Each structure stands twice: as C-alpha cells, then as structure tokens.
Amino acid sequence: MPLAIVFDRRIGYLFPMEQSELRAFEKRCTQEEAPACQTACPLHVDARAFCGLMAAGRLSDARKLLERSMPLADLLGRLCEGDCLAACRRAEIDAAVNMPLLERACVCFSKPAKGMLMPSTGKRVAVAGAGLSSLCLAWELGKKGHTAVIHHCQSPGGRLKSVNNAVLPEGVLADALDALTGLRVEFILVDSFSPAWRDKALEDHLALYIGLDDASVSLADFALGGISDFLTQETAMPAVFAGGAPDTPGGAPSFVRAAADGKRAAGSIIRLMQGVSPATARENEGVYKSLLHTNLEDVAPALPVIALDPDAPTEDEAVAEAARCIRCECLECVKHCVYLANYKGYPKRYAREIYNNLSVVHGLRRSNGQINSCAECGLCAAVCPNSADMGAFCASARREMARSNRMPPSAHEFALEDMAFSNAPDIAFFRHEPGASQSAWAFFPGCQLPASFPGQSADVYRHLRRHLPESGNAPKGGGGVGFFFRCCGAPARWSGRDLLTAESAASLRADWQQAGEPTLILACASCMSFFTEALPDIPVISLWDVLADLPLPEGAAAAGLDLALHDPCAARHSDVTRARVRALARQLGQEVEELSLGGALTRCCGYGGLASAANPVLGDAIALSRAKDTDRALLTWCAMCRDRLRAVGKNSLHLLDLLFPDGSAEQAATRPAPGISARQERRLSFRTTLLHDAWNENPPENAGMDSITLSMDEDTARKLDARRILRSDIKAVLLHAKDNGPQFANPDTGRSLHCLRPKQVTFWVEFTRTGDNAYDVHDAYCHRMVVPGVPGEGLDTAATCEGYSRKGGRM
C-alpha cells in the first residue's frame, strides 16, 4: 500500500505512521471480537447484549435486538436448539447460559417490533417448499421490498406443523404466515416439481431457492446434484440456491440451522440482484471460533435457573438466568492499567484514535495528551493473551509526533531540561578511582539516585571500591572502580525525540570511551533498559547483581517492618536482577511479601515514559493505585519508584535504606520525597561533596545565583513544584529585578512583582526584598504565551523539539 504523503504548509512533508503498524496492532487486540456464543450461533444472535437487556428486564428492547439477527423471531425464538450452548464460556465454570429459554421468554412476554414496509422493488424470487428455511428466506427478501413466491405441495410450515403444542402454541405459525403475507410473500399450491418447472421458474423470476426442510421437496426433483457452497447456499446451477437439509445426510434436522440457510441464501440472492457475486463480503458469516479472550478466574459460580415449566418459563426465571451471563470480554490490560482505564476504551480503539490523531493536518489533535500519558511500562503486553503492547504503540506515535514537529512543547519540556541540567559540565563528571589511572568498572548511579539518596549513593561507591577489586572477578588488565555521573538519556527516548536520543547516546559513548571503556555498574532499572536498547555495545551490569556477590555492608540490617516488594517496571524482563534483589533481602534477613502484580507483572509508579511529566494528575493516580496493592510498606530498588510512592503517602523504603541505613527504618519509610528543586540542588551538592571527599577537589560555586536566599512557606513551595518552577528560575527573576528594578509595585501591600522570560516560559515572582540578597517569595507562576514587553530571550519559536542538548551550564 502506498504511503500517503501530506504536504503541510507549516512543516513541509508529513509522513504518517504506516497503516500496517496500526493493522498489526489491531490484530492483536481481541476486545472487539464477537463472543463465543455469537460466533457459534448460526444466525449470529448477539447473545451477550441480549442477556444484558434481559437481565435488566428490558424485554421489548431485547426483542428488537433479537429480531435484528433472527428472522421470524416469534417462531424461531421458541424453537432454537441453542447451538451457542456448547460454546458458552460460562459452561467452563458451571453451566452455559440457557439462551433458548431466554429467547422463548422474550418472545412470549413481548410484542414484535413494528417494522416499516419497504416499497416494492418489483423483483420476484421463486421458492420451492414452505419449510422454515423458505419462510425465513421469504422474510429476509420481503423486508427488503422483494417478493418471494413460495410454491408448495402441502400446507406451509413443513416440520413446524408437527411441533408439540406446548412449545409452539396454536396460532403462532398462522400469525407468522400472516406476517409474511404482509411482506408481499405469495403462496402458490403446486402438484409437484420437475426440471421443466425449474426452468419455467427461472424464466419468470430472478432466482430460485429450494427449501429442503419441506418433506415434499428434494434436489433430485430439479435434477440438481447438491449444494456447492455451504456459506452462499449456491448449487451448481447459476441463480439456483438450496438449503434447509441437515448438515449430514440422515442427520438430525435443526430449525436454527435451516433458518440460517434461508437467511444466508437470501443474502446471496440480494447480492445477485445487485450484480455482485454471492461470495462478496461474507467474512465471519458462518459459524466460527471466537478469538475473544475472556479471563474466567474471578467469575463466581451461579447455578442455572431451572424453569418450573421449561416450555413456558416465567419472566422472573428468564431475568435471573440472563443475569448469569458474564458478558464475555477481554479488557485484561485495562483491568490492570490505570492509564488504559482512564480513557474508557481499550487498545484496539485507542490505536485507531491515535493513528487518526497523527493524520490530522488541520484541526485539534485530541489524542496528544493520551499518547503522552502512557507509562510505557509494558504491563499491558505482559497480561495480554496476544502481547499487544500499547506502550510500544504510544512510543512509536510519540516519535512520529516529534519527527513531524507536532509534539506539544510543554509535555516533556521540564524532564528534558532536567536531563540537560544533569548532563551539563558543571554536574556531569567522570573520575577514575582515587589513586588509579584506569577503570575496570565505573559506578553509574544515574541522575535520580543521587537526587533521592545522595548519602547512600556515596556509601555504595565506597563499598564497591572496597570490595569489588578483591572479589575475584576483576577483569584482566586491572583498574579500579571509577565514578560516572550523568543522565543516561532515557527521558529523551521517552519523549520520542530520536535526534536528541542519538545525540545523548553519542555523547555518553564518547565519555565512556574517554574513560577507557569500563564496565558500567548501573543502579537504575531504567538506565539498564536504555543502555540495552540504545547503547548495546557498552558493557553494563546491574548494581544489584554486583552487590549480591559482595559481603553485606557493615550496619546493613532488616527493617523490622512488614514490607512488600515493588519491582520497578523497567525491570519487568530482568529476571536475574529481580532474583538478586530477593537474594539480598534474604541475606539481610528481610522477609518480603510478593505482590500478585509483582515481578514480571509489576506495575508502574507513573514516572515511566514520562507519564507523570505529561500528565501529573494521572501520574499520581497510577502511583496511588500501586500504593493500594498492599497494606504493607513497600520495599523497592528504584529511586523514582520510592519517591513517587512516598509522595502519594505510601510508606516506602529503598533497598539502600536497608543496606546503608541512615536513621531508623520508620524514619526512612516516611522521609518526604524531595521536590524538583531539591532534586537538582542535591545533584549539585552530591557532586561537590563527592569530588571533595573522594578526590579532594573543590569545584567553584556559582557566585550570582548561590548568593541569593529565598524563603517561602511550605504551601508555596509545593505549589511551585506542581507548577514545575525551580528555585533557580525564581532566582533568575530576582537577579534580573535586582539589576533592573521590579516592574510592578503594590503600594497597599508593599510587595513587588517582576517577570522574566529566560526560555520558552515567562516566570512571574511576587516578592518582598528583606535584605540585600534575601527575599520572601509570596507566589510564583508561569505561562508560555508571549506578552510583549517581557525581558528575556525566550521567544515563541514553534516548538523546536531538539533544543535540549547540553547547555553551557547552570544559570
């Protein structure tokens, strides 16, 4: 299929996501597949929806639904043999939902829906035999305005006439024949059928149907061999169709299958009259096996309703039986993922919406927020019977958005600036082990661990230096344990920016080569997956794999608390490391509860995929939902998981809190999560402290900014965090106000207000200057719109996606 290329005035040529990618994804999600009952029903009655209406006592609506797929429902609704029963998934638990009973009750206690009579098309179809299949065919044709002319040797009805009166009361057949007459069906009594009759019938009519469920009719009468296609009901002779016989010669006759034969033959004849082949567009018309996945694990048993009189069930009995239907559907992933549940749909639908969203050239791209809110944690793929990975689909959509410059600039801006901050030369560094000139290994804590656990990050480094070289697995060539501080680049990849990801990976590789290509010891599971995928040539090992082989640190101890283990979602596929983490807990004597959604089925904290960056509200809901999986405090081995879970009020510990305790476990479990400014400040002070303690270096301080002291109350600090305003942003505004004088004054309160646009954002600070370099900050806020007259360099460039490379340094 050729790729549609769209030209957009603003951005040039736009290559939409390939449709094949959508199709491949759609195929995996079974949620839209018809349930087993429906695919087993020869008429494809939507038993699931029917049961829903019946259970709600909405019998006339149920009847309308039934009549949509069942011809002559008043008759057939009392007679259906229930081919769905053998397929019903409920049967795997106790007993199938008794659809025949429900249908009987439905048609007994409701009135037929009044249909509009279509104007006559004048097209006439000959029918031989007046059994149920012929009547159903006539019904289907009559509803479309065509005239069926039924020729019969005996009174109409065939086998229907011998049905027990209790099942088919007097009058129902007669009413059905009346209804057919109302649809312009004509009944003509004939003596017998013959090849000559057949030819005459074909001269006078557009097609002929032979209903073999009338005992006075056989194919031999027409000199025809048999049916050549059991879906279209065609015979070897053009325009002649037949049906209604048992599936196997001499087999048991079936009303519902005969009815379906007539209905499908009507479909063939209508196609023929439209000038298309009877075989056109008939996928899934026959009986087939449903692909719909349905998890029966949590279905409570419910015994079938036994009707006092099975031939005449009461309405109450039917309603109760209908309630047994479990309304089969999949939604396995949706049940497990807060994100998927949030948009009230399921992956197949989402994928279509996202695909369409990507193709919007003019107008709102409504799914942008949804695409950017997925945590890309892979749980959906892990629980899906067909491994449909919504995270991978969203990742692909994000890359497409970034490539075509359609990524909303605000979604990932803070995260990417934070990454640039960590990789700026005044934060990032590499050093060989003090006293060594080469490194066999280098500890790579990532950007988040030192922001969350600066003290313990340094402890880990000391521990590694002390024990790793003597542990016996030193590589040949020797060398110590170096230290490598920077961000791996995962945020760039999560944000969909290919160029930035490649650029960041290249600079990391260059730094690593410069360091003499040591094996990197990674503390963070997200770093691990980034290295594995973006830098597969760099040898890496998990810190937890390494620690499990070394002696326990002095002072390491169990927490003395009941803990449940929370694995980071990036470790979903790291079986070995997850086992090593458990081994470490055992060595510590720490018993842990395994969560039912743990290990390979672990759930995300909301940080993954920058979900919480793009959608903070949903990010918190994701963390909260995880927190509720257990009453115990959580023990994790990812810094972001720990802090995000703590931020929603969950007592949480990092494994480092047990290995290198700093205060009591209770204190550690309730220690507040640092805010965004604190995280950056801690990276900086971690660097300063470590360089000083390990290498005796004293990096210079940033005179202008560091001389300013801010005071604000906790509420304001929290508000600024939520607005993603850093203390360094505020300081920049205040420095500017100090040099140029604030723009606004409030004579009533004595406060000042100043704004500055240092980048794509305008920051406002309301403050009182309390000393030469001291300020009370009352409020700060920001906006991205450009208002004239604001000092600063940040213009309204239309979202340059790749503008986050290393900056010259901190402001």
Added chain:
Amino acid sequence: MKAELQGVSARGWICRQCGIPLEILPVDITYMGSSFQVELPRCRQCGYTFIPPDLAEGKMLEVEKILEDK
C-alpha cells in the same frame, strides 16, 4: 479564545518605574504562531502588562494546551 483571557483587574499593582496605575488596554499576545488581541491591565507609558496567577495557571494554560494540539 479571546474572551477567555479578558476581564482581569490590576488588583492594586502599579507600574513601579512610571509610578502610575495600570489601565485596561489592548495587547497582542502570541503562541505557537497564533496571535490574539486582548484587553489586560497595562502601563500606558512603558507598556508593561500585568498577568495575574489565576489567569496564567487557568485560562492561559488551557489556551496554550489547545494551541499546542493544533
């Protein structure tokens, strides 16, 4: 969109440099290639425009998001 961004009062702020109260005056604000003229408290002399916190974090944010999805 224009109407959503108006109706703001100066709330006691004056232009510090010029020492005069702010007045409701037209101003062109722009984002993502779109531009609207709205009326906001401004200094008649130097043109400084006052944006209050609830406007920045409320309606302005909403409009920004819409423009980013366009």
